[in-house]
Amino acid sequence: NNSMILITGGAGYIGSHINKELNKKGYETIVIDNLINGHESAVKWGEFLEGDLNDFEFINSIFNSYDIEGVMHFAAFTSVAESVEFPAMYYKNNYKNTLNLLKAVKLANVNKLIFSSTAAVYGNPKKVPITENHPVNPINPYGKSKLMVETVLENESKSIDSDFKYVSLRYFNACGADPETEIGENHNPETHLIPLILDVAIEKREKIAIFGDDYETFDGTCIRDYIHVCDLAQAHIKAFEHLQEDETNKNPLKKSNIFNLGNGNGFSVKEVIAACEKVTGHKIKKELAEKREGDPAILIADSKKAIETLKWEPKFTDLNKIVETAWKWHKKLNE
Ligand code: UDP
Known part of the structure; x- marks a missing residue:
C-alpha cells in the first residue's frame, strides 16, 4: 500500500x-x-x-x-x-x-x-x-x-x-520536544511560557514576566494544562x-x-517556573506584570473521551519530564 x-x-x-x-x-x-x-x-x-x-x-x-x-x-x-x-x-x-x-x-x-x-x-x-x-x-x-x-x-x-x-x-x-532532540519548538517571536523561561535559563532573556498573581487559584497564578x-x-x-x-x-x-x-493535570505559572529551575539548575529571575487580556484563571481539559474512545494515553504527565525534553532541545537550538 x-x-x-x-x-x-x-x-x-x-x-x-x-x-x-x-x-x-x-x-x-x-x-x-x-x-x-x-x-x-x-x-x-x-x-x-x-x-x-x-x-x-x-x-x-x-x-x-x-x-x-x-x-x-x-x-x-x-x-x-x-x-x-x-x-x-x-x-x-x-x-x-x-x-x-x-x-x-x-x-x-x-x-x-x-x-x-x-x-x-x-x-x-x-x-x-x-x-x-x-x-x-x-x-x-x-x-x-x-x-x-x-x-x-x-x-x-x-x-x-x-x-x-x-x-x-x-x-x-x-x-515539550522530541526526546531524541531532532525537532522542537522554534517560534519567532516566542510567546509561550516554557521556552520564554528557558530563554532566561540560557541568559538570552533577563527575566520572566508573571502575568498576574491574584487569580483565584492556589498560588494566584494562572493554571494551564x-x-x-x-x-x-x-x-x-x-x-x-x-x-x-x-x-x-x-x-x-x-x-x-x-x-x-490535555494531560489531565493543571500547573500554575509559578509551578512551571519552579520546574524549569529544578530541571535547568538555573535560578530564574521573575517580575510581576499586568494580567494579559482574555486569560482565564484555569484551563484544564477533561480528556476522558479521547482516552476511552481512541485508547489514547498521555505519557508525559510529569511536568519535570516535559521540561527536560524542552530544555534539551532549547540548548541545542541556541548552541
Ligand atoms: N504567561 C506568563 N508570562 C509569559 C508568558 C505566559 O505569565 O511571559 C502565562 C500566561 O498568562 C498563561 C500561561 O503562562 O497563563 C501560558 O501562556 P502561553 O502563552 O504559553 O499559552 P496560552 O495559555 O496563552 O495558550
Whole structure:
C-alpha cells in the first residue's frame, strides 16, 4: 500500500512531531508548508513541498500526483495576540485557505481528515475540567477562525452524498520536544511560557514576566494544562486509525468526532517556573506584570473521551519530564 498522508503545516512545531511519529509507524508522508512560521529543517521525514493553501492549483496538483489516503491539517497562524491585531489575515489563512484544501480533498475523493484545533474555541470556561460538550464561545479571532473550520468540517461530514469524515483535536497547552532532540519548538517571536523561561535559563532573556498573581487559584497564578507534543502526536495517529476502522461502513457520522487533548493535570505559572529551575539548575529571575487580556484563571481539559474512545494515553504527565525534553532541545537550538 503506497498511500500517503498529506500533512499541511508539517514544518511547524506540532506538525513536525506528528510527521516524525507517522514515519516511525511506517506511514509515508508528504509535507506542505509555506515556511512563514515553519522551518524546512524540521522536515526530516517524508517528502517536502513548499507552497501555500491559498494556491488551489498547487494543492490540487498534489492530490493528482500522489495517492493520498488522508490529510492532517496543521497549517494556520497560531498567535492569539496577532489575531486580535490582524483579524482578517487570520480568517483568510486559517479559514478561507482551508476551504481550498477541502475543495481539493473532495475532488480527489479523499475521505479522512484530522484537524488541529484548540481549547481557544471554548473561550472563558464556565466549568473546568472542560469536556467537549462545554459550549463553544471563542473570544478572539484565532479561536473563532478555528471554530469556523470545525463548523464546515461538521457540515461536510453530514452532507448526504459524501463519505467524508474528520476528527477535530482541541489542544490545550502544547509543550515539550522530541526526546531524541531532532525537532522542537522554534517560534519567532516566542510567546509561550516554557521556552520564554528557558530563554532566561540560557541568559538570552533577563527575566520572566508573571502575568498576574491574584487569580483565584492556589498560588494566584494562572493554571494551564500542559500537554506534551509527543502525546499529541500519538493522539493524531490514534485518531487517524479511528477513521480507518470500519472503512466499509459508509456512515461517516459514526466516526467523525471531536476530542480534547490535555494531560489531565493543571500547573500554575509559578509551578512551571519552579520546574524549569529544578530541571535547568538555573535560578530564574521573575517580575510581576499586568494580567494579559482574555486569560482565564484555569484551563484544564477533561480528556476522558479521547482516552476511552481512541485508547489514547498521555505519557508525559510529569511536568519535570516535559521540561527536560524542552530544555534539551532549547540548548541545542541556541548552541
Ligand atoms: N504567561 C506568563 N508570562 C509569559 C508568558 C505566559 O505569565 O511571559 C502565562 C500566561 O498568562 C498563561 C500561561 O503562562 O497563563 C501560558 O501562556 P502561553 O502563552 O504559553 O499559552 P496560552 O495559555 O496563552 O495558550
